[in-house]
Amino acid sequence: xxxxxxxxxxxxxxxxxxxxxxxxxxxxxxxxxxxxxxxxxxxxxxxxxxxxxxxxxxxxxxxxxxxxxxxxxxxxxxxxxxxxxxxxxxxxxxxxxxxxxxxxxxxxxxxxxxxxxxxxxxxxxxxxxxxxxxxxxxxxxxxxxxxxxxxxxxxxxxxxxxxxxxxxxxxxxxxxxxxxxxxxxxxxxxxxxxxxxxxxxxxxxxxxxxxxxxxxxxxxxxxxxxxxxxxxxxxxxxxxxxxxxxxxxxxxxxxxxxxxxxxxxxxxxxxxxxxxxxxxxxxxxxxxxxxxxxxxxxxxxxxxxxxxxxxxxxxxxxxxxxxxxxxxxxxxxxxxxxxxxxxxxxxxxxxxxxxxxxxxxxxxxxxxxxxxxxxxxxxxxxxxxxxxxxxxxxxxxxxxxxxxxxxxxxxxxxxxxxxxxxxxxxxxxxxxxxxxxxxxxxxxxxxxxxxxxxxxxxxxxxxxxxxxxxxxxxx
Ligand SMILES: [Fe+2]
Numbered sequence: 001x002x003x004x005x006x007x008x009x010x011x012x013x014x015x016x017x018x019x020x021x022x023x024x025x026x027x028x029x030x031x032x033x034x035x036x037x038x039x040x041x042x043x044x045x046x047x048x049x050x051x052x053x054x055x056x057x058x059x060x061x062x063x064x065x066x067x068x069x070x071x072x073x074x075x076x077x078x079x080x081x082x083x084x085x086x087x088x089x090x091x092x093x094x095x096x097x098x099x100x101x102x103x104x105x106x107x108x109x110x111x112x113x114x115x116x117x118x119x120x121x122x123x124x125x126x127x128x129x130x131x132x133x134x135x136x137x138x139x140x141x142x143x144x145x146x147x148x149x150x151x152x153x154x155x156x157x158x159x160x161x162x163x164x165x166x167x168x169x170x171x172x173x174x175x176x177x178x179x180x181x182x183x184x185x186x187x188x189x190x191x192x193x194x195x196x197x198x199x200x201x202x203x204x205x206x207x208x209x210x211x212x213x214x215x216x217x218x219x220x221x222x223x224x225x226x227x228x229x230x231x232x233x234x235x236x237x238x239x240x241x242x243x244x245x246x247x248x249x250x251x252x253x254x255x256x257x258x259x260x261x262x263x264x265x266x267x268x269x270x271x272x273x274x275x276x277x278x279x280x281x282x283x284x285x286x287x288x289x290x291x292x293x294x295x296x297x298x299x300x301x302x303x304x305x306x307x308x309x310x311x312x313x314x315x316x317x318x319x320x321x322x323x324x325x326x327x328x329x330x331x332x333x334x335x336x337x338x339x340x341x342x343x344x345x346x347x348x349x350x351x352x353x354x355x356x357x358x359x360x361x362x363x364x365x366x367x368x369x370x371x372x373x374x375x376x377x378x379x380x381x382x383x384x385x386x387x388x389x390x391x392x393x394x395x396x397x398x399x400x401x402x403x404x405x406x407x408x409x410x411x412x413x414x415x416x417x418x419x420x421x422x423x424x425x426x427x428x429x430x431x432x433x434x435x436x437x438x439x440x441x442x443x444x445x446x447x448x449x450x451x452x453x454x455x456x457x458x459x460x461x462x463x464x465x466x467x468x469x470x471x472x473x474x475x
Pocket of ligand 1: 194198365369475
């Protein structure tokens with residue numbers, strides 16, 4: 001007999017039916033994802049032991065970070081080939097959008113010919129950042145010409161603050177414009193698009209723990225990917241010591257402006273930007289969003305393994321399962337685009353929803369940190385000490401484009417937050433299955449993850465080694 005609310009008892013559930021639950025974000029009920037603010041004590045303690053304590057200990061590194069800032073002041077040169085490589089082959093390639101909107105077409109009209117194909121790297125969201133005195137930031141758009149599959153050349157950069165266009169022959173203005181693009185990439189990566197891999201998934205994490213019985217197959221699949229995440233999200237969003245507070249004394253807060261503007265970046269990511277094809281409103285994706293680069297190919301290769309594994313397990317869930325319907329109904333109230341109880345068993349909706357969750361909180365999330373967290377902070381600045389360029393401008397010495405404490409704060413943030421933290425790895429995951437066919441599916445899943453890892457390595461596309469991929473959001 002299929003289980004329902006009458007045939008289960010409180011002890012069948014992880015938190016005896018009194019677990020965490022999402023609510024409209026207390027900071028911004030309309031503009032941000034639903035948040036989970038009341039957390040089980042057990043989860044908070046677990047997070048403090050394995051992650052919070054690491055933050056505290058790492059603070060002792062601050063004097064070394066400041067010394068490194070003094071020894072290596074300012075920025076490094078970013079050659080044109082470096083610049084293209086960063087856009088084309090790193091997590092910044094997520095910004096490559098092959099659909100130019102009307103504004104893009106208008107700005108770049110004189111560069112666009114009918115015989116070529118173009119893409120744009122649109123970093124418009126930066127315009128909401130309210131910079132500190134002496135520090136500058138600007139929205140930018142970079143026009144790319146498509147030369148071959150996932151291969152581009154840079155045509156021009158538009159800088160919003162000065163409403164100016166620059167090309168390679170513009171000398172210092174071009175050099176400065178590239179730094180503003182990379183600064184925009186750093187800001188939009190960490191505060192516009194990466195948060196979409198975090199916060200919308202908290203509702204799924206919480207509702208799964210609270211409303212699905214512990215022996216339910218769907219619980220087993222998702223629960224293995226939920227540890228550490230809720231306290232981490234709560235710390236980022238609500239702690240007075242969060243780097244988003246951007247206080248001057250925080251030796252780990254590297255952003256160029258005040259907290260209100262930074263928080264507004266999160267809203268732009270979640271709510272989207274009107275008439276901008278690069279920033280649609282968040283809707284729970286059916287599969288990973290296409291990334292036009294090797295980075296995207298890497299992500300997709302792993303996704304297919306997750307999907308196959310999930311398909312083999314959920315085929316044993318009845319197509320009218322009472323708890324799955326309840327689960328979907330509740331989540332769909334908090335996560336736009338998530339299938340509700342009537343939709344979840346139609347087509348591949350359940351398969352898509354579960355595969356995307358599992359892939360996102362493990363591969364999708366960790367690879368972003370691993371890739372961005374290892375970038376050279378002197379090539380992808382978060383703060384810039386010269387105003388956005390106009391034609392003919394002379395760039396100040398690179399060593400003065402950032403101060404030693406700008407660099408030190410960035411180094412600290414990289415160690416603490418941006419680089420990936422892997423406490424529990426995907427390859428050691430256990431789903432607590434009991435039946436032989438599910439245990440076999442788990443073994444096959446791990447074998448296939450290893451195959452993808454080796455394949456990526458052989459093709460020089462191993463953006464993160466398999467053993468470094470966390471099984472849940474842990475950083
Ligand atoms: Fe993250």
